[in-house]
Amino acid sequence: MVPVILGVFVLSFVLARVVPANPALLVVGLQSTPAEIRAEEVALGLNLPLWRQLLDFIAAALHGDFGTSIVTGHPVLSDLAERLPATLELTVASVVIALVVAVPLGVLSALRRDTWIDWLAHVVSLSGVSMPLFWLGLLLIMVFYSALHIAPAPMGDLGIIYQSPPPITHILVLDALIEGDWPVLWSALGHLVLPALALSTGTIAILVRMLRASMLEVLHQDFIRTARAKGNGAWRVYMVHAFRNALVPVVTIFGLQIGYLLGGAVLVETVFNWPGVGSYVTSAILASDYAPVEVFALLSALFYSVINLCVDVVNAAIDPRITYN
Amino acid sequence: MPYTMPRKLGSAAVALSSLILGLAGGAVSPTAQAASGPLVIAYPGGPRTLNPWLAYDLTSDAMILNTYDQLITYARVKVNGQTQGTLNAFAPMLAERWTSNAQKTVYTFYLRHNARFSNGDPLTAADVVWTYDHGMKANGNLSFLASEAAIRSVQEVNPYEVRITLAHPDPMFLPIIAMYPFSILDSKVESHQPASWNDTHMLGSGPYMLQSLDPASQAVFVLNPHYWGPKPHYSEVILKFITDPSVRQQLVLGGSVGVALNLSPLALQTMAHNPAVTEHTNLSETVVYFGMNESDPPFNNVLVRQALAYAVPYSTLIQQVMYGQAAPMDSVVPIGMPTHTGAGFVYRYDLAKARALLAKAGYPHGFTFTFTLDASRPDWVQDANLLQASFAKIGVNMKIVQMADAQFQTALAARKMQAFISSWDSFVNDPGYHLGFLMAGGMQTNAANYNNPTVNKLLAQAEFDPNTAQRNAIYARIQRIVNQQAPWLYLYQYKTTVVTARGVSGYVFYPDTLIRFFLFS
Numbered sequence: 001m002v003p004v005i006l007g008v009f010v011l012s013f014v015l016a017r018v019v020p021a022n023p024a025l026l027v028v029g030l031q032s033t034p035a036e037i038r039a040e041e042v043a044l045g046l047n048l049p050l051w052r053q054l055l056d057f058i059a060a061a062l063h064g065d066f067g068t069s070i071v072t073g074h075p076v077l078s079d080l081a082e083r084l085p086a087t088l089e090l091t092v093a094s095v096v097i098a099l100v101v102a103v104p105l106g107v108l109s110a111l112r113r114d115t116w117i118d119w120l121a122h123v124v125s126l127s128g129v130s131m132p133l134f135w136l137g138l139l140l141i142m143v144f145y146s147a148l149h150i151a152p153a154p155m156g157d158l159g160i161i162y163q164s165p166p167p168i169t170h171i172l173v174l175d176a177l178i179e180g181d182w183p184v185l186w187s188a189l190g191h192l193v194l195p196a197l198a199l200s201t202g203t204i205a206i207l208v209r210m211l212r213a214s215m216l217e218v219l220h221q222d223f224i225r226t227a228r229a230k231g232n233g234a235w236r237v238y239m240v241h242a243f244r245n246a247l248v249p250v251v252t253i254f255g256l257q258i259g260y261l262l263g264g265a266v267l268v269e270t271v272f273n274w275p276g277v278g279s280y281v282t283s284a285i286l287a288s289d290y291a292p293v294e295v296f297a298l299l300s301a302l303f304y305s306v307i308n309l310c311v312d313v314v315n316a317a318i319d320p321r322i323t324y325n
Numbered sequence: 326m327p328y329t330m331p332r333k334l335g336s337a338a339v340a341l342s343s344l345i346l347g348l349a350g351g352a353v354s355p356t357a358q359a360a361s362g363p364l365v366i367a368y369p370g371g372p373r374t375l376n377p378w379l380a381y382d383l384t385s386d387a388m389i390l391n392t393y394d395q396l397i398t399y400a401r402v403k404v405n406g407q408t409q410g411t412l413n414a415f416a417p418m419l420a421e422r423w424t425s426n427a428q429k430t431v432y433t434f435y436l437r438h439n440a441r442f443s444n445g446d447p448l449t450a451a452d453v454v455w456t457y458d459h460g461m462k463a464n465g466n467l468s469f470l471a472s473e474a475a476i477r478s479v480q481e482v483n484p485y486e487v488r489i490t491l492a493h494p495d496p497m498f499l500p501i502i503a504m505y506p507f508s509i510l511d512s513k514v515e516s517h518q519p520a521s522w523n524d525t526h527m528l529g530s531g532p533y534m535l536q537s538l539d540p541a542s543q544a545v546f547v548l549n550p551h552y553w554g555p556k557p558h559y560s561e562v563i564l565k566f567i568t569d570p571s572v573r574q575q576l577v578l579g580g581s582v583g584v585a586l587n588l589s590p591l592a593l594q595t596m597a598h599n600p601a602v603t604e605h606t607n608l609s610e611t612v613v614y615f616g617m618n619e620s621d622p623p624f625n626n627v628l629v630r631q632a633l634a635y636a637v638p639y640s641t642l643i644q645q646v647m648y649g650q651a652a653p654m655d656s657v658v659p660i661g662m663p664t665h666t667g668a669g670f671v672y673r674y675d676l677a678k679a680r681a682l683l684a685k686a687g688y689p690h691g692f693t694f695t696f697t698l699d700a701s702r703p704d705w706v707q708d709a710n711l712l713q714a715s716f717a718k719i720g721v722n723m724k725i726v727q728m729a730d731a732q733f734q735t736a737l738a739a740r741k742m743q744a745f746i747s748s749w750d751s752f753v754n755d756p757g758y759h760l761g762f763l764m765a766g767g768m769q770t771n772a773a774n775y776n777n778p779t780v781n782k783l784l785a786q787a788e789f790d791p792n793t794a795q796r797n798a799i800y801a802r803i804q805r806i807v808n809q810q811a812p813w814l815y816l817y818q819y820k821t822t823v824v825t826a827r828g829v830s831g832y833v834f835y836p837d838t839l840i841r842f843f844l845f846s
Contacts (some may be wrong), residue, residue: 021731025738034769035466071373072540073525138571146575153581154572155565156542219423270568275542283371286733
């Protein structure tokens with residue numbers, strides 16, 4: 001896990017810097033003199049060789065200093081810590097929506113092949129993988145906010161007339177729930193629905209397809225016939241015998257999809273102006289603000305690695321035949 | 326019996342759908358522009374810095390203008406019955422009045438006695454002197470502009486009187502000190518802070534003070550309780566940083582924001598007659614041009630440049646790319662800037678003439694060149710495609726290389742691109758400033774490397790000429806020379822459109838295109 005994270009970090013560090021863009025120029029402006037640009041390059045450490053910049057960054061990071069954003073002027077870690085809860089809230093909400101929609105739809109489409117529900121599953125999964133996230137986000141805004149007027153304005157995670165509750169978990173929905181602030185909870189949930197729905201579509205599409213295929217494969221196996229012959233009810237046959245065995249490949253894919261959700265959040269947060277890590281990183285990329293981009297890449301690698309570890313553990317729990325040396 | 330579970334699953338799916346729609350529907354807030362609510366303004370991006378000496382983007386500049394005061398400000402005048410700002414006349418701000426000697430080299434500013442910073446500190450001549458002195462020593466806009474305005478020294482005569490001495494009379498002095506980099510800082514606080522403190526803090530004497538800021542999502546302003554001037558209508562102003570222009574359009578149409586900026590030309594055209602919004606369109610001073618690097622062939626040949634000037638589909642660019650949200654250019658100096666003249670601009674879309682000039686230049690079969698495109702600008706992408714198609718008709722093959730914005734800006738500063746599209750908006754509304762940056766040989770901002778000894782000599786001659794008429798005549802002559810030599814292909818001059826939702830009024834256009842949100846009502 002450590003070599004993977006380190007590899008991703010070094011790669012993102014080098015890639016960000018080999019792009020021929022000069023952040024110093026962006027800080028001081030095009031109308032500045034060459035001397036002013038050079039002075040800013042020195043202030044940002046950009047005059048040093050690449051290897052030296054990398055070593056300096058790693059040395060500082062080992063002491064907990066992950067650099068300062070040139071856009072916000074704040075330490076990157078504190079910026080990210082402030083925004084990460086909003087991204088986690090969005091990601092978890094989209095995972096919940098994905099599971100609640102995809103699992104019944106995937107199972108139903110396998111059990112009722114070539115019926116309307118199977119075709120619906122086909123349409124949902126095809127649309128989910130075909131539509132770019134930013135476009136889907138705009139479409140949802142136009143339909144639910146502009147045309148039907150049933151969604152709140154896509155301007156963040158809370159209506160502007162509300163004050164956020166005192167931070168306890170830093171996750172708005174949970175904090176409002178803990179405080180019993182129902183108007184804020186209602187507003188926060190309303191703001192959460194469309195971005196979470198947009199973010200979940202890709203995952204729903206993949207899960208439905210995987211679950212359908214996996215269920216169909218399992219349903220044709222001998223142990224299902226045996227289970228039926230032993231007089232088990234349909235619920236038990238499908239849920240205990242078929243569904244559990246169909247889950248192993250689905251869980252693996254689902255793990256990868258959770259990683260994908262973090263990347264997708266960057267786009268969705270930008271469209272819905274969600275105050276999370278995604279919009280912060282987008283601003284940093286546009287301003288050639290290296291440190292936030294590098295630390296985000298590091299966090300993403302860490303996130304992927306942890307999710308993969310969790311997938312392995314869950315798979316072993318589902319299927320006792322799976323062991324890891 | 327076999328379908329007991331599917332029914333349960335179906336019910337779950339229906340329940341979930343109802344929950345999603347119910348939550349979304351139930352959470353619709355009252356619109357932001359309710360009479361008692363804050364004013365919400367949708368900007369395309371957050372500020373890069375809060376430092377008046379370093380800011381140069383629309384969001385930062387506007388935030389500073391609404392939070393700080395300068396000694397004087399731009400006056401508002403009536404044009405065709407509408408109030409708008411002018412960069413050529415001035416009104417009192419922190420200085421209630423000012424005088425100068427006959428040579429216009431010594432100015433005395435008399436400060437108002439009731440000005441205070443938002444922390445309650447009184448604003449005195451010591452703050453003005455501290456701001457100018459420190460700003461002139463630091464890197465950034467103030468030091469650069471102070472040298473452009475020939476400021477030599479700033480002295481405190483008494484706590485409410487400041488004297489500024491110039492090295493020589495300079496017509497740019499008053500226009501420059503009315504700009505946001507000359508915002509007066511609180512010396513009592515600033516003198517104990519590092520230079521970078523202003524990057525992330527705002528402490529001014531203007532109508533608003535910054536309550537909170539997240540550069541990625543929003544800035545909240547509230548009234549400065551110590552403000553000396555009339556109380557603005559809105560006690561709270563929220564700037565929302567919304568990257569996608571389509572979302573900004575939907576928000577202003579839905580009334581969730583009161584003001585939306587930088588909408589796409591197509592969006593503006595489609596909502597032009599929508600009663601829910603009002604479009605305020607004015608001509609900006611931002612010019613968009615196609616630069617040709619004159620350091621190397623074939624663009625070191627004036628005939629080649631003139632040939633391409635006859636192959637630009639001028640009206641197509643304005644109508645089909647900008648949907649009328651731009652005006653044609655006929656000079657390197659924008660319409661609205663003093664001395665602008667289209668004299669010598671003879672080019673129109675005429676491919677036969679373009680072919681003839683190419684043949685005369687020694688390229689009867691055309692040539693191939695590399696064009697660098699900033700792909701982050703949708704109109705430039707379309708411009709490039711139309712120009713490529715048009716040039717192909719005269720045998721000129723334009724190879725397009727795309728770059729991200731940050732990469733393009735770095736390439737622009739290096740001045741090595743063979744051809745490119747760029748834009749320019751002069752900080753100071755003065756032809757000497759404008760032409761000096763863009764047409765003087767060797768300037769870093771002269772990315773086309775135009776270097777004409779006559780133009781260079783004329784620019785130097787006009788710079789210190791105290792005779793305004795003579796100076797203006799020189800700048801008009803330079804424009805004629807440049808038009809004849811065609812170092813740029815003129816694409817268009819942007820219009821700027823601010824869209825306000827129903828119920829929001831008081832928008833005043835200033836040629837610097839910055840929003841004074843304290844004027845909204």
